[in-house]
Amino acid sequence: MSLLERAEAQYRSLRLTATANHLASLLAQAEANELSYLNFAQLLAEHELKERTHRRVTRHLRQAQFPSEKHLEAFDYRHQTTISKRQVHALLDFGFIDNRDNLVFIGPPGVGKTHLAIGIGQKAVQAGYKVLFRTALDLVEDLELAEMKGELKKRLNQLSKYDVLIIDELGYLPMTRQARYNLFQLINSLYEYRSVILTTNKDFTSWGEFFHDDNVAVPIIDRIIHHSQIFMLGGESYRLKQKSST
Ligand code: ADP
Ligand code: MG
Secondary structure (H helix, E strand, C coil): CCHHHHHHHHHHHCCCHHHHHHHHHHHHHHHHCCCCHHHHHHHHHHHHHHHHHHHHHHHHHHHHCCCCCCCHHHCCCCCCCCCCHHHHHHHHHCHHHHCCCEEEEECCCCCCHHHHHHHHHHHHHHCCCCEEEEEHHHHHHHHHHHHHCCCHHHHHHHHCCCCEEEEEEECCCCCCHHHHHHHHHHHHHHCCCCEEEEEECCCHHHHHHHCCCCCCHHHHHHHHHCCEEEEECCCCCHHHHHHHHC
């Protein structure tokens, strides 16, 4: 075994995989640039850290289960004028996550609610936060299944491991009383502890109706709205716009 191979194996056993994998090229780089010992030591550390961050972000992006890639850069504020680029960019310091605030996007179909939720979610992952994307329907099914298995508590705990839970499309479909109750348990366990990004087609005034005005629904709404930034989106559907322009 050469000295290089031995060093690589040692780095590997220290779990410094990125360094182990690129040791030869890092050495060549150091020689070509006549790096000082200290600069070389720093180069190795920097390389390892960069690779680790990259791997973590890739893993968290996968775990977030975004239904599609929606980049904020692709969002057209000339079409969607009821929210400004400035308002969206102000969210990207992620103070809302650190303060456990919620974001609520309300509006009719096609106005960009899901696009914004995913776009902000992706940026949050890149900034080091853990995010999970779920439609309200998925979430309700997920909780129902957990409840049937007697594992609701456990599932709620798992869901509160994420810094941000995106709940997409609340209000599109009716829910049973049990579903509302489970959802309340979830919102309750996240309240003032984690952030929720919620998209909905229902204005708060019709939420009572959607939730059948029952004593479970009102606290859900209260808890989501308390500490939240609410964005009312309007305008015409982007989907229709695309159809008519082709
Ligand atoms: P909503 O969730 O409000 O129903 P979506 O976010 O799913 O709407 O938007 C519908 C489609 O139109 C998506 O493919 C989305 O990427 C696109 N879209 C919506 N608004 C915009 C916009 N302002 N700029 C670019 N694409 C947009
Ligand atoms: Mg949507």
